[in-house]
Structure formats: structure tokens, C-alpha cells
Amino acid sequence: MSKAQPASRQQFPHFLAISTRWLDNDVYNHVNNVNYYSFFDTVVNEYMLREGVLSLDAGPVCLVVETGCQYFSPISFPDIVNCGLRVAHLGTSSVRFEIGVFRNDDETAAAQGHFVHVCCDRETHRPLTMPESMRRALAKLGAA
Amino acid sequence: MSKAQPASRQQFPHFLAISTRWLDNDVYNHVNNVNYYSFFDTVVNEYMLREGVLSLDAGPVCLVVETGCQYFSPISFPDIVNCGLRVAHLGTSSVRFEIGVFRNDDETAAAQGHFVHVCCDRETHRPLTMPESMRRALAKLGAA
Amino acid sequence: MSKAQPASRQQFPHFLAISTRWLDNDVYNHVNNVNYYSFFDTVVNEYMLREGVLSLDAGPVCLVVETGCQYFSPISFPDIVNCGLRVAHLGTSSVRFEIGVFRNDDETAAAQGHFVHVCCDRETHRPLTMPESMRRALAKLGAA
Amino acid sequence: MSKAQPASRQQFPHFLAISTRWLDNDVYNHVNNVNYYSFFDTVVNEYMLREGVLSLDAGPVCLVVETGCQYFSPISFPDIVNCGLRVAHLGTSSVRFEIGVFRNDDETAAAQGHFVHVCCDRETHRPLTMPESMRRALAKLGAA
Numbered sequence: 001m002s003k004a005q006p007a008s009r010q011q012f013p014h015f016l017a018i019s020t021r022w023l024d025n026d027v028y029n030h031v032n033n034v035n036y037y038s039f040f041d042t043v044v045n046e047y048m049l050r051e052g053v054l055s056l057d058a059g060p061v062c063l064v065v066e067t068g069c070q071y072f073s074p075i076s077f078p079d080i081v082n083c084g085l086r087v088a089h090l091g092t093s094s095v096r097f098e099i100g101v102f103r104n105d106d107e108t109a110a111a112q113g114h115f116v117h118v119c120c121d122r123e124t125h126r127p128l129t130m131p132e133s134m135r136r137a138l139a140k141l142g143a144a
Numbered sequence: 145m146s147k148a149q150p151a152s153r154q155q156f157p158h159f160l161a162i163s164t165r166w167l168d169n170d171v172y173n174h175v176n177n178v179n180y181y182s183f184f185d186t187v188v189n190e191y192m193l194r195e196g197v198l199s200l201d202a203g204p205v206c207l208v209v210e211t212g213c214q215y216f217s218p219i220s221f222p223d224i225v226n227c228g229l230r231v232a233h234l235g236t237s238s239v240r241f242e243i244g245v246f247r248n249d250d251e252t253a254a255a256q257g258h259f260v261h262v263c264c265d266r267e268t269h270r271p272l273t274m275p276e277s278m279r280r281a282l283a284k285l286g287a288a
Numbered sequence: 289m290s291k292a293q294p295a296s297r298q299q300f301p302h303f304l305a306i307s308t309r310w311l312d313n314d315v316y317n318h319v320n321n322v323n324y325y326s327f328f329d330t331v332v333n334e335y336m337l338r339e340g341v342l343s344l345d346a347g348p349v350c351l352v353v354e355t356g357c358q359y360f361s362p363i364s365f366p367d368i369v370n371c372g373l374r375v376a377h378l379g380t381s382s383v384r385f386e387i388g389v390f391r392n393d394d395e396t397a398a399a400q401g402h403f404v405h406v407c408c409d410r411e412t413h414r415p416l417t418m419p420e421s422m423r424r425a426l427a428k429l430g431a432a
Numbered sequence: 433m434s435k436a437q438p439a440s441r442q443q444f445p446h447f448l449a450i451s452t453r454w455l456d457n458d459v460y461n462h463v464n465n466v467n468y469y470s471f472f473d474t475v476v477n478e479y480m481l482r483e484g485v486l487s488l489d490a491g492p493v494c495l496v497v498e499t500g501c502q503y504f505s506p507i508s509f510p511d512i513v514n515c516g517l518r519v520a521h522l523g524t525s526s527v528r529f530e531i532g533v534f535r536n537d538d539e540t541a542a543a544q545g546h547f548v549h550v551c552c553d554r555e556t557h558r559p560l561t562m563p564e565s566m567r568r569a570l571a572k573l574g575a576a
Contacts, residue, residue, distance in 0.1 A: 017163070018163050018165070019161070019162050019163045019186075021162070021182050021183075021185070021186045022182070022185045022186045022188075022189040022190070022314070022320075023182045023185055023186070023314065023320055023322055025314065025315050026310070026311065026313065026314070026315070027313050027314070027315060027316075027317050027488055028315075028493065029200060029315045032310075032311055032473070033469065033473065033496040033499055034311055034466065034467075034469040034470045034473055035466075037465065037466040037469055038165050038166070038167045038466045039165075041165070041166045041167055041464070041465065041466055042163075042165045042166045042167070042221075042222075044166075045166040045221070046166070046221075046222050049222060050222075056173060056459055061460065063503075064465040064503055065502065065503055066500070066501065066502050066503065067465055067500065067501050067503075068498070068499065068500035068501070069498065069499050069500070070497065070498045071495075071496055071497055071498065071499075077186070077189070077190075078186075078190050078193060078194075166458070166464075167458065167464055167466055169458065169459050170454070170455065170457065170458070170459070171344055171457050171458070171459060171460075171461045172349065172459075173459045176329070176454075176455055177325065177329065177352040177355055178322065178323075178325040178326045178329055178455055179322075181321065181322040181325055182322045185320070185321065185322055200315055205316065207359075208321040208359055209358065209359055210356070210357065210358050210359065211321055211356065211357050211359075212354070212355065212356030212357070213354065213355050213356070214353065214354045215351075215352055215353055215354065215355075305451070306451050306453070307449070307450050307451045307474075309450070309470050309471075309473070309474045310470070310473045310474045310476075310477040310478070311470045311473060311474070317488060326453050326454070326455045327453075329453070329454045329455055330451075330453045330454045330455070330509070330510075332454075333454040333509070333510075334454070334509075334510050337510060338510075344461060365474070365477070365478075366474075366477075366478050366481060366482075
């Protein structure tokens with residue numbers, strides 16, 4: 001249970017703003033811990049779609065093999081969530097994304113986490129060497 | 145199963161932009177029918193909070209007694225959802241909101257629905273006359 | 289805003305038990321109005337899958353064109369939701385499902401709603417005559 | 433990115449069955465990675481409520497400070513998820529839960545994760561010594 005330090009905005013080369021929803025708040029009137037992962041999933045897939053390297057119909061699929069999050073301070077609807085995204089490790093078939101969750105204009109992360117994708121064959125789910133176009137798109141997110 | 149006509153933007157006096165999430169898409173790669181109600185819930189409660197007439201801790205509570213939606217054309221992540229909000233009926237204790245869901249810059253609604261709130265006593269859940277401040281805030285959303 | 293009477297269990301020929309989740313509860317500690325539609329979606333699709341008449345990969349698709357719900361009394365995690373399902377109308381290409389939501393062992397519905405599917409061509413999204421196997425499966429859910 | 437071994441059922445002293453929902457499946461027709469955390473949240477809070485040591489209105493609150501999950505094999509609606517729960521570490525104010533996610537009757541986990549709660553003052557959010565009743569309830573979940 002080592003306690004990480006909250007990240008700052010300049011540690012992330014890419015950002016996406018996500019609106020919170022009434023339903024994100026739980027009985028404590030804070031965004032529930034589960035919903036942070038929907039922010040991670042969204043910023044990662046939005047980047048891949050925007051770069052044209054996520055194909056829903058053909059080619060390799062990206063399977064999620066590990067995720068994690070540390071929570072520092074609460075967020076509540078109707079806050080805006082600004083998600084910073086960086087690539088911390090780029091392997092032959094896998095990529096480790098790190099995400100900082102910034103509340104409104106805060107400079108220090110309210111939460112941060114990671115998301116590990118493995119590029120796999122669509123049928124057998126065996127790891128594949130990542131396509132070169134995907135590698136190029138991900139390399140642009142190398143930690144600043 | 146009468147088929148309504150899709151609404152246009154000028155029929156709504158208030159708008160809120162909501163970002164879609166990867167998770168909103170279902171197996172058909174469209175925003176699932178359930179998630180439209182999270183848009184309704186969000187635009188209504190954001191307006192009430194912004195107007196200072198939704199209290200989470202004291203005073204009357206707004207119970208949802210009826211909701212409904214008609215779906216005309218699909219929305220998919222990463223589309224932006226622009227929700228138009230109007231008040232179609234304002235009773236002694238109840239209010240009927242109508243919501244138009246506009247995909248990105250579309251002028252015609254992809255879906256539209258309603259959301260009926262009844263103002264109730266926090267303990268007994270019996271209907272109450274709506275506080276005057278709430279009525280004034282809602283009256284501003286009278287259909288244009 | 290006519291007020292319907294809550295349904296009773298014997299009005300439904302098919303049931304599915306669905307566990308609630310912590311996240312279903314909102315700030316009022318009740319299952320949020322949105323989540324009732326995830327129960328509707330689940331009981332309908334579970335029936336279709338179980339009967340072998342929902343194909344994710346080929347053949348017609350069922351598009352949701354209208355949904356609605358009336359809420360009578362609250363449900364809270366960790367209640368069990370027992371969803372009753374019946375077919376109220378079976379047309380050439382469309383079907384109107386009605387769903388009763390029963391809290392734990394209650395005999396009277398806490399909420400009830402409807403869900404209208406239209407059978408469409410997978411590519412053009414134009415309505416199709418429903419396949420005979422689907423019609424037979426749905427006819428078994430005619431209101432008791 | 434060390435690869436853990438999937439847990440087996442006998443490593444968990446407590447289980448809860450959770451039904452999947454149509455909406456849990458994403459575009460790949462598998463339960464989306466985010467939704468596993470709603471299973472974690474549910475099994476932990478159900479245990480706390482059942483033991484009478486989770487109070488929504490008064491006394492200390494349990495804040496989630498860290499969560500994580502490793503995914504081994506897919507789950508799809510309408511599978512049943514059987515969540516095993518154990519306490520891996522019980523500190524003065526904090527507890528580390530570990531959860532195994534078993535698909536239907538599988539003996540080997542499809543996914544496993546952790547969930548760290550810190551017992552805090554309701555107002556200041558400063559860590560508190562855990563109430564004795566909570567400690568006793570959690571001690572019963574010591575890894576078998």
C-alpha cells in the first residue's frame with residue numbers, strides 16, 4: 001500500500017475533457033470509484049480511434065489485461081474531468097498507459113491509474129506484434 | 145406505438161453538452177438505449193443544481209415517477225450529445241421535462257424523451273407544493 | 289400524467305432475477321431511475337438469447353425504438369429485482385414488451401415499463417418481417 | 433507487468449453471486465473491464481451491510497484509496513459472476529480486500545483484483561482507528 005504522489009498536468013502529453021453525469025455520484029455524493037475506469041477506457045479508446053489505429057471489425061484486437069487506480073481527492077457531478085494520457089511502456093505487443101484525472105482546473109491529479117493493453121489475434125487471442133501504425137501513434141504519447 | 149416527429153433545436157430553451165464514453169456503446173457499437181436516460185437525468189439535475197434549487201441535504205426531494213424515450217437514429221462514441229431541455233407542464237407539485245438528444249451539430253433530434261419529477265416531503269414521500277424558488281427556475285424553461 | 293396501477297406477478301408469464309449492485313444506488317440511496325432500463329434490457333435480451341432467436345453476427349437486428357417506465361416505490365441495493373416479462377403486442381416487424389419490476393418477494397410491482405423492438409435489416413436498418421422462429425418465441429410471452 | 437496466477441475458489445472464505453446485464457457487454461461482446469469494479473464494490477459493500485458495519489448516515493466512512501484488477505479470460509452476459517472475497521491485510525484504519533471473479537461454475541478465476549478501504553472521519557476525511565465491530569467482521573475474512 002505504498003502511497004504515490006499525485007501527478008501534475010505537465011506529465012501528460014494528451015488530454016481529453018469528459019463531463020460527469022448525475023449517475024456517477026454514489027450515495028456519498030462523490031463520483032464512485034468504479035466510474036474512474038470508464039474515464040480511462042474513454043481517453044484511451046478516443047485516442048486510438050482519433051489516430052485511426054483501432055479497428056472494430058478486422059485486424060488485431062486490444063485486450064485489457066490489467067488496470068489500477070489510486071484515489072487522492074473526491075470529484076462530484078457536475079465537475080468536468082480532464083484526463084491526461086501518457087504511454088509509460090511500449091513493448092512488442094503490449095502498452096502500458098498511465099492516466100491522470102484532473103478535476104476542473106486543478107493542476108494536481110485527483111486520481112491516477114494505469115491501463116495495460118495487449119495486441120492480440122482476433123480469433124485466437126494470442127499476442128501479436130503490434131502493427132507499425134499503432135506503435136507510431138502510441139510512441140507519440142511517450143512521457144514528456 | 146404512435147410515431148412522434150423528431151424535435152428541432154429551437155424547441156428547447158436550455159442546452160447541455162455531454163461527452164459520450166466508450167462504455168456507452170453496446171455490442172452493436174451504438175450508444176445503448178439505457179444510457180439516454182443518464183443524459184436526461186444529467187441535464188435535469190445540472191439545471192436544478194445550477195439554479196440552486198436542488199438540495200441534497202434538506203427540504204423537499206424530487207422523486208422521479210415516470211420517464212420515457214423515443215429513439216430515431218443512432219449515436220456512437222465519441223459523438224457529443226447536446227441535450228435540449230424544456231418544461232412541458234408545471235403543476236402544483238410536479239413538473240414534466242422534455243428532452244431532445246442532438247448528435248454533434250445535428251439540428252434534428254436523434255432521440256427525445258420525458259422525465260416527470262414530483263416534489264415530495266423528504267421523510268414521508270408525500271407530494272408537497274413546490275417551493276416558489278423551484279417554480280421560478282422551472283418556469284424559465286417553458287417551451288419556447 | 290395518468291397514473292397506472294402497479295401490476296401483479298400473475299400478469300407475467302416469464303421471470304428473471306437480477307441482483308442489484310452498490311453502484312445502482314444514487315445519492316438518495318435508492319436504485320437510480322436509469323438503472324431500471326438496464327433491467328428491462330437484460331430480461332428481454334436474456335429471453336431472446338435463451339430462445340436462440342437473437343443473433344449478434346448475422347440476420348436481422350432488433351432496434352429499440354421506444355422505452356418507458358413508471359416508478360411506484362423505491363428499490364435499494366442489496367435488494368433482488370425480479371423482472372416479469374410479457375408481450376403486449378406482436379406486429380409484423382415489431383414487438384411491445386411490458387416489464388414488471390418486483391422487489392424481493394413483493395407481489396406488487398415497484399415499477400413497470402415497456403420496451404419496443406423493431407426487427408430490421410442489419411445494413412439498411414429498414415423494418416423486416418420478423419423471422420418465424422422469433423415470432424414463435426415471442427408469442428409464448430403473450431399476456432397470461 | 434508481472435503476470436499473476438489466477439486464484440482458485442478455495443482461496444476465498446466468502447462468495448456472492450452477481451448476475452451480469454446486457455449492458456455489461458461492450459462492442460467485443462465481453463463484459464467490459466470497467467464493470468469488474470462494480471462487482472468488487474458490490475461484494476465488499478454487501479458483506480459490510482450484511483454484517484451491520486456499514487453506516488450510511490453516521491459514524492466513520494470507508495473511503496476507497498486504491499483498486500486494481502488483472503483479467504485472465506472473458507466473461508459475457510448472461511454468465512453468472514461468482515465473486516470470492518478475502519481480507520489480505522487488516523491495518524489500524526485500512527483494509528485490503530482481494531476479490532476473485534469466477535465465471536459460472538469455473539474453479540479458476542477469470543479475473544482478480546484488490547480494493548483498499550480506509551476508515552475516515554465523516555467530516556474531515558482523516559483516517560480513524562477502525563471501530564472494533566468492523567475489525568471483527570473483517571477479521572472473519574482472513575485468507576483461508
